[in-house]
Amino acid sequence: MFKKFYISSSISIILIIFISSFSKTNYINYCYPIKNNYNISSYFGMRILYNKPNFHNGIDIPAIENTKIYCIENGIIQYIGFDHNGYGNYIIVLHNNSYKSLYGHLSENMILTIGDKINKGQLLAYVGPKILSNGKSNGSTTGSHLHFTVYDNNSKIIDPLTLKYEK
Numbered sequence: 001m002f003k004k005f006y007i008s009s010s011i012s013i014i015l016i017i018f019i020s021s022f023s024k025t026n027y028i029n030y031c032y033p034i035k036n037n038y039n040i041s042s043y044f045g046m047r048i049l050y051n052k053p054n055f056h057n058g059i060d061i062p063a064i065e066n067t068k069i070y071c072i073e074n075g076i077i078q079y080i081g082f083d084h085n086g087y088g089n090y091i092i093v094l095h096n097n098s099y100k101s102l103y104g105h106l107s108e109n110m111i112l113t114i115g116d117k118i119n120k121g122q123l124l125a126y127v128g129p130k131i132l133s134n135g136k137s138n139g140s141t142t143g144s145h146l147h148f149t150v151y152d153n154n155s156k157i158i159d160p161l162t163l164k165y166e167k
Contacts, residue, residue, distance in 0.1 A: 044159040058149030067127040088139025104147035
């Protein structure tokens, strides 16, 4: 009797430790940033860009100009900026779980400002053009798409495809 109890208790403790080892973030069903478009033109990781090895810190989702982009989780707009050599027009959202998401190559039509609260699934921005109205490139891009990067709660870049998304 005691042996059965001991084995049963041991198994229960192991299961509790195993389950609690997962981050709470693993249980969040995030909203995918472009609805019904799961095409990816460039994945997270090493790639060749301009005939040189290059680490790609996110995924690229091809989309036509002015395609709606949605926030993946509740948060606050932490940064809005422009990076000529990289993301072009971009937004960073700080989420309630301390993750951050970066959305790049956006339209010039910014609909939010720094400090705005944003909800999961709320319209965040629009996919921008390759060339902006001032004649400058919208970052390092060969065409209209969303560049999407995710940072974990330690500000480490992670593969966005490791998150669980709602269908």
